[in-house]
Amino acid sequence: MSKLDHALYEIHHMDTLADKDQWLNRIHPLVKLIVTVSYIAVTVSFHKYSLAGLLRMGVYPAALFILGDLSFTDTLKRLRIVLPLVCFIGLFNPFFDRQPVTILGMFTVTAGMISMVTLMLKGIFSVLAAYLLIASTSIEKICSALRMIHIPSILVTQILLTYRYISLLLEEAGRITDAYSLRAPKQKGVHFKVWGSLAGQLLLRSMDRAEAVYQSMTLRGYRGEFYHGGNTRISKKDTAYLLVWSCLFAALKLI
Amino acid sequence: MSHIHISLEHVNYSYDTSHSVLKDITFTAREHDAIGLIGANGAGKSTLLKLLVGLNLNYEGSIRIEDIPVEKNTLPVIREKTGYVFQDSDSQLFLSTVKEDVAFAPRNYGLSEDEVNRRVEHALANIHIEHLRDRQIYKLSGGEKKMVSIATILSMIPDIILMDEPSIALDPKNRRRLIHILNQFEHLKIIASHDLDMILDTCSRVILLSNGEIIRDGNTVDILSDKELLEAHGLELPLCMQGFSQISH
Numbered sequence: 001m002s003k004l005d006h007a008l009y010e011i012h013h014m015d016t017l018a019d020k021d022q023w024l025n026r027i028h029p030l031v032k033l034i035v036t037v038s039y040i041a042v043t044v045s046f047h048k049y050s051l052a053g054l055l056r057m058g059v060y061p062a063a064l065f066i067l068g069d070l071s072f073t074d075t076l077k078r079l080r081i082v083l084p085l086v087c088f089i090g091l092f093n094p095f096f097d098r099q100p101v102t103i104l105g106m107f108t109v110t111a112g113m114i115s116m117v118t119l120m121l122k123g124i125f126s127v128l129a130a131y132l133l134i135a136s137t138s139i140e141k142i143c144s145a146l147r148m149i150h151i152p153s154i155l156v157t158q159i160l161l162t163y164r165y166i167s168l169l170l171e172e173a174g175r176i177t178d179a180y181s182l183r184a185p186k187q188k189g190v191h192f193k194v195w196g197s198l199a200g201q202l203l204l205r206s207m208d209r210a211e212a213v214y215q216s217m218t219l220r221g222y223r224g225e226f227y228h229g230g231n232t233r234i235s236k237k238d239t240a241y242l243l244v245w246s247c248l249f250a251a252l253k254l255i
Numbered sequence: 256m257s258h259i260h261i262s263l264e265h266v267n268y269s270y271d272t273s274h275s276v277l278k279d280i281t282f283t284a285r286e287h288d289a290i291g292l293i294g295a296n297g298a299g300k301s302t303l304l305k306l307l308v309g310l311n312l313n314y315e316g317s318i319r320i321e322d323i324p325v326e327k328n329t330l331p332v333i334r335e336k337t338g339y340v341f342q343d344s345d346s347q348l349f350l351s352t353v354k355e356d357v358a359f360a361p362r363n364y365g366l367s368e369d370e371v372n373r374r375v376e377h378a379l380a381n382i383h384i385e386h387l388r389d390r391q392i393y394k395l396s397g398g399e400k401k402m403v404s405i406a407t408i409l410s411m412i413p414d415i416i417l418m419d420e421p422s423i424a425l426d427p428k429n430r431r432r433l434i435h436i437l438n439q440f441e442h443l444k445i446i447a448s449h450d451l452d453m454i455l456d457t458c459s460r461v462i463l464l465s466n467g468e469i470i471r472d473g474n475t476v477d478i479l480s481d482k483e484l485l486e487a488h489g490l491e492l493p494l495c496m497q498g499f500s501q502i503s504h
């Protein structure tokens with residue numbers, strides 16, 4: 001698979017995950033959104049030395065991996081670019097904060113080391129929580145949830161269409177490079193002399209495509225408001241889900 | 256006499272000022288007409304269809320759909336009556352699953368979710384693609400996408416159907432189904448196609464375009480059996496008619 005195909009495959013793979021008919025996927029999108037946001041808020045609010053407390057917050061992603069029947073190794077592979085970046089942030093703490101805290105055998109643990117680990121964990125947990133939301137909720141549903149909390153329609157439609165246009169752009173780029181490589185079989189990659197015109201082509205074509213998609217939407221009655229079907233009511237099960245998690249987060253934060 | 260649904264008078268259109276794509280187009284279409292729009296590549300078929308739903312607006316002359324002039328502020332009303340199938344299905348479909356995409360138009364028209372579901376089921380059943388309902392669109396084949404595109408406008412229950420090359424990419428069986436659906440649809444339909452055999456099976460009237468002008472507007476069989484006329488404008492006899500001439504050779 002070429003890099004482009006691979007990128008497309010990844011996007012579509014997320015769609016497939018979000019489309020599974022499963023207990024977690026069926027929870028109301030607004031509830032999942034609120035739980036995710038509050039989880040991230042609670043997680044980042046932990047004090048920089050409270051490692052034990054923070055570790056307990058790992059319960060939520062762990063539970064969701066099980067509930068959502070998602071593969072943990074797959075996730076790590078998919079997040080392999082983001083996670084190291086997130087971890088990088090805390091890397092210098094041990095150098096600034098050399099106050100010893102405890103001694104484990106030969107090894108002196110400094111406060112900086114602890115704050116490094118908590119900072120990394122905060123990042124990892126937040127990224128995982130966001131990933132779990134996306135992997136169990138389609139972009140249409142997330143957008144409908146955003147509308148329910150009265151995020152302006154223009155903004156929500158932007159998000160939705162950006163997501164769709166990314167695939168269009170990648171598909172278009174894939175077609176162009178395929179067509180190129182079929183007629184230039186001996187080259188590795190694209191010769192730099194045609195980069196300019198290929199990029200131009202890509203821009204024009206994706207603008208055309210975006211325009212056509214927009215036309216197709218207006219032809220079928222789109223007037224700036226995206227209606228997502230499905231149940232908009234919050235069921236007892238959803239309320240229970242919300243209550244259980246928010247109580248748990250509160251408890252984990254307070255003990 | 257059934258009432259007039261589409262009327263064009265002296266319509267001129269050009270994408271850029273240098274050369275005009277449509278020249279002095281005048282015709283009317285009535286409620287139960289089935290019109291085949293034929294012409295060589297670049298004759299202006301797609302452009303004409305796009306004018307009818309207001310995708311191209313800066314035209315000269317007058318275009319009226321059910322007596323409403325096609326203008327920027329009348330587009331919502333006109334488009335609610337009209338189902339338009341793009342030449343290229345990738346432009347038509349943009350949501351993740353088939354069901355979502357077919358439900359898009361009914362939802363926009365404010366129908367209840369029950370009614371939306373009924374419409375979706377009906378549209379899919381009508382062209383025998385219920386099995387595609389929960390499939391993701393990017394995984395469909397070209398022909399399957401075409402069938403889904405057709406379903407997306409059937410769910411609108413339109414008064415007018417406009418189709419740009421609908422039979423392209425379809426296998427013989429699906430092409431048969433399409434012909435069947437088109438024949439079932441009693442209201443006005445205009446079909447632009449190079450598949451003259453399909454036009455012969457579905458349309459009673461043909462408009463022949465060449466270089467943006469209407470060359471002939473009349474009975475399907477008369478025009479499609481006129482070998483000289485067709486060849487003069489870059490077309491050939493429908494396959495079913497070519498058979499006869501070869502046998503007589």
Ligand SMILES: Nc1ncnc2c1ncn2[C@@H]1O[C@H](COP(=O)(O)OP(=O)(O)OP(=O)(O)O)[C@@H](O)[C@H]1O
Pocket residue numbers: 270271276294295296297298299300301302303342
């Ligand atoms: N977006 C555009 N900008 C400029 N010119 C265009 C555009 N689209 C079409 N044209 C020109 O308008 C003319 C008519 O195009 P149109 O797409 O209507 O042809 P068509 O009859 O549908 O052909 P085909 O059978 O190939 O689909 C062509 O000469 C084409 O070059």
Ligand SMILES: [Mg+2]
Pocket residue numbers: 300301302342419
């Ligand atoms: Mg065309």
